Amino acid sequence: MCDTRTLSSRNNTYISHCVGCRSVSLWHNNLIVSFTPEQFFAFSNLIRRYSFADGAMPFPDELERIMIRLPHKDFTMAFTEAEWENLGEVVEEALYMRQIYEMLE
Secondary structure, three states: OOOEEEEEEEOOEEEEEEOOOOOEEEEEOOEEEEEOHHHHHHHHHHHHHOOHHHHOEEOOOOOEEEEEEOOOOOOEEEEOHHHHHHHHHHHHHHHHHHHHHHHHO
C-alpha cells in the first residue's frame, strides 16, 4: 500500500504523491488520474501553454469549458474558467511541494 502525501488541495481538486512508487495522482471531482513524475511535469507544462480565453468552448449545459487531453489517449478533462484557474494554482503548488519533499528525503 502506498504512503501518500497530499501536495496541494483547493476546492474539488487534490494532488497527492506516493512516497514509494513516486506516482502523482490528480483528483478532480469524481475523476482520479495517475501520472509518473515525468508525465505530471509534462502535464504541468501543457496546462501552462493553454489560455482559457483562447481554448474554451460552449458545452451543452451552456457553460464554457476548456478541454485538456490526458496522457491516457482516450480521456479528456474539461474545466470551467474557475476550475481552470484553480487547477493551475494547485498544480504549481504541488510541483513546489514535491521539490521540498525531495530535498528532505
